[in-house]
Amino acid sequence: DGGITQSPKYLFRKEGQNVTLSCEQNLNHDAMYWYRQDPGQGLRLIYYSQIVNDFQKGDIAEGYSVSREKKESFPLTVTSAQKNPTAFYLCASGLAGGNEQFFGPGTRLTVL
Amino acid sequence: GIQVEQSPPDLILQEGANSTLRCNFSDSVNNLQWFHQNPWGQLINLFYIPSGTKQNGRLSATTVATERYSLLYISSSQTTDSGVYFCAVLRTYKYIFGTGTRLKVLA
Numbered sequence: 662d663g664g665i666t667q668s669p670k671y672l673f674r675k676e677g678q679n680v681t682l683s684c685e686q687n688l689n690h691d692a693m694y695w696y697r698q699d700p701g702q703g704l705r706l707i708y709y710s711q712i713v714n715d716f717q718k719g720d721i722a723e724g725y726s727v728s729r730e731k732k733e734s735f736p737l738t739v740t741s742a743q744k745n746p747t748a749f750y751l752c753a754s755g756l757a758g759g760n761e762q763f764f765g766p767g768t769r770l771t772v773l
Numbered sequence: 774g775i776q777v778e779q780s781p782p783d784l785i786l787q788e789g790a791n792s793t794l795r796c797n798f799s800d801s802v803n804n805l806q807w808f809h810q811n812p813w814g815q816l817i818n819l820f821y822i823p824s825g826t827k828q829n830g831r832l833s834a835t836t837v838a839t840e841r842y843s844l845l846y847i848s849s850s851q852t853t854d855s856g857v858y859f860c861a862v863l864r865t866y867k868y869i870f871g872t873g874t875r876l877k878v879l880a
Binding site: 692694696698702703704705706709711717719749751753758760761762763764766767769 | 804806808813814815816818821859861866867868869870871872873
């Protein structure tokens with residue numbers, strides 16, 4: 662099946678621990694994106710990548726890091742520097758050049 | 774930066790009613806998408822509509838880029854239409870999301 666997968670669906674971590682969220686796509690899309698959604702709010706862009714081995718900060722990149730070593734994969738690390746990491750994290754992909762985006766099912770991160 | 778405003782913020786309808794959701798944006802954009810977020814959080818693509826009008830079943834959308842707004846029409850609403858509707862506008866490779874319209878359709 663073609664699509665975007667995110668794992669895990671739910672993630673619990675203790676405060677002060679780094680955690681990595683997985684995002685994989687088999688749509689042959691060049692561009693990938695990470696968004697954060699807080700309860701009752703819209704989506705805010707964390708990082709995006711238009712091509713392998715290149716990525717740019719979005720609007721709320723502090724406390725997060727990414728890598729783009731493969732076209733299919735764009736993992737997001739939530740570091741201990743992120744002040745309020747509990748949120749719903751959504752990954753998206755699309756063709757390069759700012760075309761239509763498609764979203765994965767999301768990961769709900771809770772930091773205890 | 775560009776501002777994206779959606780109205781109304783909340784909407785309650787009786788099943789079978791029609792509705793219009795609005796998305797205003799403060800500057801020119803390259804593209805615009807409408808999404809439906811279901812109760813499980815999944816974002817479902819409704820329309821990719823930088824300009825003009827598109828229809829898909831009971832849903833249709835119109836974007837007037839020169840006047841910086843887009844409209845989403847839902848006709849004969851069903852309970853499964855409940856959820857949050859987002860518009861997102863594209864500026865230099867980045868999509869900026871509005872705050873959404875929360876729709877509840879009552880049986």
